Amino acid sequence: TMTRTALKVGVLNAWYGESHVLHGMDFDVAEGEVVTLLGRNGAGKTTTLKAIMGLMEKRSGSVEFGGVETINLPANRIGRLGIGYCPEERGIFSSLNVEENLLLPPVVRRGGLTTEDIFDLFPNLLERLYSQGTKLSGGEQQMLAIARILRTGAQFIVLDEPTEGLAPVIVQQIGRTIERLRQKGFTILLVEQNLRFATSVADRFCVVEHGQVIDTLTRADVDASTAKLNSYLGV
Ligand code: ATP
Numbered sequence: 001t002m003t004r005t006a007l008k009v010g011v012l013n014a015w016y017g018e019s020h021v022l023h024g025m026d027f028d029v030a031e032g033e034v035v036t037l038l039g040r041n042g043a044g045k046t047t048t049l050k051a052i053m054g055l056m057e058k059r060s061g062s063v064e065f066g067g068v069e070t071i072n073l074p075a076n077r078i079g080r081l082g083i084g085y086c087p088e089e090r091g092i093f094s095s096l097n098v099e100e101n102l103l104l105p106p107v108v109r110r111g112g113l114t115t116e117d118i119f120d121l122f123p124n125l126l127e128r129l130y131s132q133g134t135k136l137s138g139g140e141q142q143m144l145a146i147a148r149i150l151r152t153g154a155q156f157i158v159l160d161e162p163t164e165g166l167a168p169v170i171v172q173q174i175g176r177t178i179e180r181l182r183q184k185g186f187t188i189l190l191v192e193q194n195l196r197f198a199t200s201v202a203d204r205f206c207v208v209e210h211g212q213v214i215d216t217l218t219r220a221d222v223d224a225s226t227a228k229l230n231s232y233l234g235v
Pocket of ligand 1: 016019021039040041042043044045046047048
């Protein structure tokens with residue numbers, strides 16, 4: 001069967017000022033696939049997501065999204081191609097309530113989830129509809145951050161450490177959400193430190209070290225590669 005490429009990253013370099021952080025990242029993500037970037041602290045995973053989203057001022061190489069070269073596009077144009085980003089800090093507006101946070105981002109494409117679909121996926125957000133951003137738990141904030149992307153019509157979701165700081169039961173809930181999004185046809189690229197979580201949700205893993213992809217594993221490889229993965233992650 002033919003699978004189409006949703007995202008193709010080629011020889012991607014990026015710098016913070018004079019500091020050269022990405023050294024030729026190469027990987028791709030097929031439509032409908034869930035791919036995780038794994039690697040130690042400081043390997044360049046977050047920077048890769050920022051470079052894909054157009055949030056790194058100095059970058060070079062190629063980032064093709066749905067066949068469109070985006071390396072010279074500003075972040076707002078990249079977002080309008082249907083790629084939604086949830087940063088590590090989640091970016092919930094603390095003075096706005098759940099409903100306001102949800103409705104704030106502009107709809108960029110047709111086919112976004114309705115608020116009904118969203119509350120079906122995240123019933124606890126409906127219960128918290130008029131609660132202020134500051135009153136939400138970490139898990140609720142993470143769910144709201146994902147939910148508001150789904151409303152915009154983005155089909156490609158980029159998540160930076162969605163499980164960070166969350167209790168195990170909430171981590172499982174996020175895992176089930178990602179599985180349901182996969183079933184709905186979304187494509188997902190995420191950064192994870194939690195190896196067990198990553199192996200439960202992702203189809204493929206790109207191991208990042210010093211701003212490069214040094215290995216790619218499929219879900220089927222994982223069981224046979226636990227020792228190798230642990231050594232990559234320094235566990
Ligand atoms: P982490 O899990 O710690 O976020 P990471 O793999 O996502 O790890 P990055 O955050 O992409 O790593 O960082 C890659 C390198 O870039 C690190 O050496 C880091 O110190 C450096 N770096 C990150 N942000 C900045 C910044 N704003 N200015 C300068 N250097 C930065």
